[in-house]
Amino acid sequence: MKALVFGRTGQVAQELALLLPEAEFLGRDRADLTDPAACADAIAATDAAIVINAAAYTAVDKAESDADTARLVNGAAPAAMARAAAARDLPFLHVSTDYVFDGSGTAPWQAGDRTGPLGVYGQTKLEGEDGVRAAGGMAAILRTSWVFSPFGNNFVKTMLRLGRERDALSIVADQIGGPTPAGDIAAALVAMGRQMLDGRGIAGTYHFAGTPDVSWADFAREIFRQAGLTPKVTDIRTVDYPTPAKRPANSRLDCSALTRDYGIARPEWTKGLARVLTILETTS
Numbered sequence: 097m098k099a100l101v102f103g104r105t106g107q108v109a110q111e112l113a114l115l116l117p118e119a120e121f122l123g124r125d126r127a128d129l130t131d132p133a134a135c136a137d138a139i140a141a142t143d144a145a146i147v148i149n150a151a152a153y154t155a156v157d158k159a160e161s162d163a164d165t166a167r168l169v170n171g172a173a174p175a176a177m178a179r180a181a182a183a184r185d186l187p188f189l190h191v192s193t194d195y196v197f198d199g200s201g202t203a204p205w206q207a208g209d210r211t212g213p214l215g216v217y218g219q220t221k222l223e224g225e226d227g228v229r230a231a232g233g234m235a236a237i238l239r240t241s242w243v244f245s246p247f248g249n250n251f252v253k254t255m256l257r258l259g260r261e262r263d264a265l266s267i268v269a270d271q272i273g274g275p276t277p278a279g280d281i282a283a284a285l286v287a288m289g290r291q292m293l294d295g296r297g298i299a300g301t302y303h304f305a306g307t308p309d310v311s312w313a314d315f316a317r318e319i320f321r322q323a324g325l326t327p328k329v330t331d332i333r334t335v336d337y338p339t340p341a342k343r344p345a346n347s348r349l350d351c352s353a354l355t356r357d358y359g360i361a362r363p364e365w366t367k368g369l370a371r372v373l374t375i376l377e378t379t380s
């Protein structure tokens with residue numbers, strides 16, 4: 097699939113590179129998302145058949161004190177990309193987050209549910225979504241959650257480091273969501289892209305997360321179990337782990353629309369975790 101991908105070093109971008117060696121990946125040096133017009137120019141000039149945005153400002157706490165940058169990268173740039181793609185009739189795939197929701201209740205969120213971001217990251221990601229939806233064209237937004245991979249920074253790699261350093265860890269147990277392997281996100285994007293290029297795509301906002309839903313503490317326990325590490329994990333509440341940005345308590349995503357419209361099912365994240373641990377073992 098001849099794709100133009102924004103992002104080169106990120107988790108999803110690196111997994112996309114494994115699936116799409118023929119695609120073109122634009123790093124920060126080729127397209128800086130703080131310059132939305134430059135992103136639009138790259139799309140205007142491309143000979144690719146489809147555009148994927150896998151870049152974002154993902155430092156959730158740092159965004160609280162760096163809102164202007166986060167707003168350009170997560171808000172203005174995806175909007176400009178979507179307009180440029182629509183102007184050329186190119187399908188556009190964009191990735192978003194569970195953090196657009198306020199985390200209330202316990203029911204899995206549907207794509208059309210009321211949003212209510214609790215912090216700057218979620219707010220700016222929502223602005224990006226709104227810009228993509230307003231641009232029209234064959235655009236799909238894939239909201240996902242709790243992404244992990246062998247690449248970059250993520251909760252799995254943090255836990256492996258802390259689990260080797262410490263005998264005991266305190267992990268929040270009142271935030272519930274679906275950990276999602278970046279490799280499965282990349283595969284979902286490729287499958288959606290192919291269906292769009294075949295004329296079978298449906299524009300809209302979709303959810304995609306690994307199953308089952310768990311707390312961060314339970315996620316940590318499974319990481320340690322599979323990795324053969326034995327730190328004691330204590331459940332704590334969000335109020336006992338203060339952070340600059342507030343995070344949603346309920347991040348459960350209802351992913352059934354993606355299965356209905358694109359035939360893509362929720363991946364079992366324990367399997368993706370095993371693959372990630374194998375890759376990390378053989379590369380470290």
Ligand SMILES: NC(=O)C1=CN([C@@H]2O[C@H](COP(=O)(O)OP(=O)(O)OC[C@H]3O[C@@H](n4cnc5c(N)ncnc54)[C@H](OP(=O)(O)O)[C@@H]3O)[C@@H](O)[C@H]2O)C=CC1
Nearest residue numbers: 105106107108124128129151152154191193240242243248
């Ligand atoms: N990580 C997660 O847990 C989750 C992520 N998502 C979403 O999934 C998508 C992919 O995330 P993920 O792969 O984890 O992201 P990463 O944090 O792994 O990577 C982010 C990427 O964006 C790039 N980037 C950041 N700022 C700029 C900029 N100004 N110009 C150009 N590139 C920039 C980074 O480049 P560089 O290396 O140069 O900084 C990096 O390649 C994003 O849309 C994110 O919001 C959704 C839910 C959960």
Ligand SMILES: Cc1cn([C@H]2C[C@H](O)[C@@H](COP(=O)(O)OP(=O)(O)O[C@H]3O[C@@H](C)C(=O)[C@@H](O)[C@H]3O)O2)c(=O)[nH]c1=O
Nearest residue numbers: 154156193194195241242243251266267268312337343
């Ligand atoms: C390291 C650590 C974290 N935690 C908590 C903090 C937080 O609530 C949770 C996860 O920590 P993180 O810093 O990985 O969380 P965070 O960076 O907020 O992860 C989010 O990233 C963005 C990009 C998304 O889009 C979200 O889907 C989500 O994946 O674990 C502990 O309770 N104890 C610990 O020792």
Ligand SMILES: [Mg+2]
Nearest residue numbers: 154155156250
């Ligand atoms: Mg983080």
